[in-house]
Amino acid sequence: MITATNLSKVYNGVTVLNMEHLDIPNGQSMGLVGNNGAGKTTFFSMLLDLIQPTTGNIFNNEITVSQSEEWKGFTSSFIDESFLIGYLTPEEYFYFIGDLRKQNKADVDALLATFEDFFHGEILGRKKYLRDLSKGNQKKVGIVAALIGNPKVIILDEPFANLDPTTQIRLKKIIKDLTAQKETTILISSHDLIHITEVCERIVVLDKGELVKDIMTSTATLAELETYFSRDLATEQ
């Protein structure tokens, strides 16, 4: 579904991402892991054509993302709060996204009903603008909005951050349900190794822009990642 070839991004002579080849088949759930500055958000931003690659291309369902806008119809994403419109209420925001994705009010309402648990009574019908919600609640809105309109590709940048424990567990279930159907390609980044190994079939590790590990998740994966990320500590001792 998504292919990156020869992809790189250079800022003032510093390479922040250098990815020779990455292929994500249709229906796969991929987790992107790496320390700060590893290039996770850069990769997602290029995938959404928000920044221009220095070299190479990304293809989303065989569409070159920087050439055509066609991919926007089946791709949805939540990167950060710049994906929210502060002066709308959550409902209005959902309906607006629904309009853009050819979903009428009833469709959106039906979808929202399934997330009642997830919202925990703090989102809908509160007569508050998005800008007045707490960070965690804003994130909930952004994540759910990314699920509107049956997108084929969903991109979530650090969805677990800022969420309370209960919501994290609920979010894991939501993602697992989505991936179980094998119809949606999901890309998630996270700093939480436990969560990400739990919900993703495949883990890609980035380090300073380089792809250093590409593992299909198994019971051994978490241990492997923990060993990898504590390697500096190990050498120090």
Next chain:
Amino acid sequence: MFKRLFSLEWKSFFRSASVGKSIGLKILMGFLALYFTAAFLLFGIGLYPLIKKYFPNEEPIMLVNRFVLVWLTLELSYRFLLQNLPILDIKPLMLLPIKRRKVVNFVLSKSLYSFFNFLPLLIIIPFGIYNIYKHTFSTLSIVGWMVAMIFLTLTINFANFIIKKKFTDNVKALIPIVGIIAVFGTLDYFKIFESSVWFGKALNEVLQQPWLAIVPMLVFIFFYKWNQKDLESKFYLDASLKEEVKDANTKEFLWTKRFGDLAPYLQQDLKLIWRNKRPKTTIYLSVIFLAYGLIFYTNDTYAEMPAFYIFAGIFITGIFLINFGQFIPAWDAGYFPLIMAQNIPLKRYLTAKAGLITVSVVILAILSTPYVYFGWRILMVNMVCAVYNIGINIPILLYSGSFNRKRIDLDKSPFMNYQGTGAAQWIVGLPLMVLPVLVFWIFYKFISFESGLTVLLVMGILGLLLRNKAIGYIALRYKRNKYAMIEGFKQSGQ
């Protein structure tokens, strides 16, 4: 400690993202400041001889005293519009071991260095010195008067903050106050109860007994303490530092549904305008500027120069176009990545913006029809200008928007707010206004009034017919510039 706070303030000013970027703007502001300084200073120096010349029987300083109350009222009103309490970002200082009172005192005394406090000095001091020089009263009396006056303006400085704090969230609560001022003003005007004269008499008393200057000083201290108390009591995260959360307004704008595909975008834009301070003001401005035509139509000198009617026509029907359009797409800066990553084809995005502005031009054109009172020619000019605005100026503005890189924070007041203004905004003003005037003038000069109008009309209609093509082309430009726009809109500095 004061010094350290000051250096923090200094750094925040010079390290803000805007420094060094908009030189042109700075020059303009500097020029304005210089102009006002010069004007006030000249007035201050010239006041005494002017009064002597025109009112030879009056004692100048006593005549001036009679107008002090009026001046103070005016001063309060323009300060209310323009001046804000310079709350330096006190949030990060709350956790540090700095005494609360110190921070509050710093914020308050910083406000004393405002340009608004500097201007009255330019009148009070030269005028006072002139009086001393002329020996109208004893030097001590004049000095007492000057001190009284200075403390009166400073009192206004702090009174304004109190008023502002009480009323910024609820402007309607101001109505009774404005009403009271109006009542006193009217009573004064019809000489029923002349409060300004009584106030003047009180000031004259200062001239007799200079020690009375202590009264304004006490009033000043009272207001200062009031501010101090108020700020100190609000030195908590949940008080003034956190903005009040109001219930959301959930007006739906259902009538936009009939625009089909464009409906969600239009609805979105209307909410943008309705719910945010800065774009909302563009609406008020549009209504106010409708009256702009009166300046031209009532003045006979312009009757000979119909090119000015074109200028007025473009302005009246296009004021929203200019005020709102020049900041497209910066209005959406806060969520621009969403606009770019969501299923929003650029062309449709632009078409929706064009649609919204078109509606505004049509509405303003309809509202301007009463100008027919000044003759059919005026009405014709305005209608032609509306068509020209729709056909030509909308694409020009959208095109210039692709050069836009400056973020706009929606909830800041637009008065004296140049955020988001760059060279592009100044330059685009020229073709919008000058081009139609020039085209008309050429045809008017060499052929006739009607031919000038016809040419503008044809241009507008052509533009309207070609709009789809033009927007397609503009969308390509936006596409090419989008990475720079996304980057630019992220910069949160002024």
